[in-house]
Amino acid sequence: MIDESIFPGPGAVGIAPQTASAVVDLGAFSRNLTRLREHVGSTPVMVVVKADGYGHGMINCSRAARQAGADWLGAATPTEALQLRESGDQGRLLCWLYGPDEDLEPVVAADIDIAAHSAEQISMITAAAGAVERTARVHLKIDTGLSRNGAAADRWPELCAIAAEAEQAGAVRIAGIWSHFAAADEPGHPSIARQQEAFSAALTSAEEFGLSPEVRHLANSAAGLTLPDTHYDLVRLGIACYGIEPAPGLAAGVGVDLEPVMTLRAQLAAVKPIAAGEGVSYGHTWTADTDTVVGLVPLGYGDGIPVAASNRAEVQVGGRRAPIRGRVCMDQFVVDLGPGATEAMGDEVIIFSGRDRGPTAEDWADVCGTIGYEIVTRIGVRVPREYR
Ligand SMILES: Cc1ncc(COP(=O)(O)O)c(C=O)c1O
Known part of the structure; x- marks a missing residue:
């Protein structure tokens, strides 16, 4: 539940919570x-x-x-x-x-x-x-x-x-x-x-x-x-x-069990097939080598997703990992759902969470050449926080 007195709501934060949010446990x-x-x-x-x-x-x-x-x-x-x-x-x-x-x-x-x-x-x-x-x-x-x-x-x-x-x-x-x-x-x-x-x-x-x-x-x-x-x-x-x-x-x-607190999640904002040879995102830094299906995640570097994650980090969709393809943009990035993927717009993407629910903030830090501290701290003001 969002504490409205602390966090004024989607109008002020810029992204509707159903579309993307940081769920804080x-x-x-x-x-x-x-x-x-x-x-x-x-x-x-x-x-x-x-x-x-x-x-x-x-x-x-x-x-x-x-x-x-x-x-x-x-x-x-x-x-x-x-x-x-x-x-x-x-x-x-x-x-x-x-x-x-x-x-x-x-x-x-x-x-x-x-x-x-x-x-x-x-x-x-x-x-x-x-x-x-x-x-x-x-x-x-x-x-x-x-x-x-x-x-x-x-x-x-x-x-x-x-x-x-x-x-x-x-x-x-x-x-x-x-x-x-x-x-x-x-x-x-x-x-x-x-x-x-x-x-x-x-x-x-x-x-x-x-x-x-x-x-x-x-x-x-x-x-x-x-x-x-x-x-x-x-x-x-x-x-x-x-x-x-x-x-x-x-x-x-030292035997101290730490549970991840933040889950960054979103809904797929678009899903579409692309043909082998098509380039993805600015600069075409990735080109499909086979026909595949890509999904659009409505978060970008304006929300704290590192550009360094381009072509490196993975998200979780439908219980499997999906790699980022092409450059992370200001508001969005593209993931490869794989040939024949059946996901649809609105399906959930876990950008990071923990344990069996998807990659961790540490996994993201590792591939981006940074530290877990930075991955969570930089999540921007547009992203609503939901408290559980
Ligand atoms: C002065 C000071 N003390 C303690 C901490 C907490 O450090 P950590 O997050 O590594 O526990 C920080 C965080 O950077 C700090 O600046």
Whole structure:
């Protein structure tokens, strides 16, 4: 059933749900989270719902996450975090990515924890805290080797000193210290041990400045599954909750069964025979070598279907796999139903799902040279989400 209050309906989204939709199985999402929580034991978990819940719908996933025991929610941007508050979420919530000109007052006022990695960011947060007359909850981020955001090791003591001063002044509470892995999804990668050491050193140094965070956190899904030493006080779980392996076999290897959450499906919008020698789609990058029957799927790169899937990925029709033929277009692509196929317009196509229902998002990622994260997250705003 579509939640009309969250998702306004086909008029606004551009494709009628009977024609194509992303069916989101919130039961599977909850079961994944329950299994992941069992796996990490007593350590609290943050469920990461940024980027519209990795394309699955941020609000509905956040509600399912809370019901299944998420202690924290994680958003990338302050705007996402504010949307979560507006939806009624009142639990612990962290956001971590913002620019120098953003207004953080509403974020502090809404009791949203916010990350900081520089003196400038502490100043922004302190100013916002003063304006709304609240103590801001801050998570200091150390760059342990990802070279994205986070304070470099040589700037860390200075950041701790500034943060400790702001804490003593009552402007901020250093609620967390954290970092993020570069390659936790590659067991044995040399960066893992180096990042753990750097994180441990940063914690010791912060302690010397009198900082005593409530939560120290480093682990993502991959580390949550395979690196118990990195769990500290909180594990940040994203992709695994959505039923996608951070890397092939990682969850399965530790006995955690993940169920795919999103099924992307459509109805065939046209079916027709083509003769041997006929070219298909823009540029005729595929030509039929025998007489066959092709079907038209009404989704394209405007909806997040990668052009890289052209002539590579497969869909499921009538219980069998049908390969994409020719180039994926903005709104549609063509599949080869095979000689003598009896499908008709309106028959169902599973673009990806899982298990015995068709290819998985990981299968698509594999043939497109990308990651499962991207396959689900890029499903566009025209595609209605239906919640089961
Ligand atoms: C800072 C941070 N923590 C945690 C996560 C969750 O990672 P994953 O989806 O691999 O579990 C992400 C996602 O990219 C992230 O950016």
